[in-house]
Amino acid sequence: MPRIVYAHQYDTVDAICQRVYGRTAGVTEQLLEQNPGLADLGPMLPQGTAITLPDVVQQPQRSTVVQLWD
Structure with missing residues (x-):
């Protein structure tokens, strides 16, 4: 069953992604594809707009350490 959230007053797609998934990277595009x-x-977004949330797989954490100076 799809999960649905409703936009709050002055909500943006990015704000919803951040609130629901804790990030916007890689999620915003999926959410827009799910909601033509x-x-x-x-x-x-208008307050009360129904938004169907996509099932998003957690991104693997990057463990690469970059050192600028040795």
Whole structure:
């Protein structure tokens, strides 16, 4: 069963992704694909807009350490 959330007043797609998934990277695009026409509503979504959440797989944590100076 799809999971649905409703936009709060002044919500953006990025704010919803951050609130639900804890990140926006790699999630915003999936959410927009899952909800055709959502981007047409503008940067701030109308309050109460129903948004179907995609199932998102957690991104693996990068363990590479980059040292700028040795």
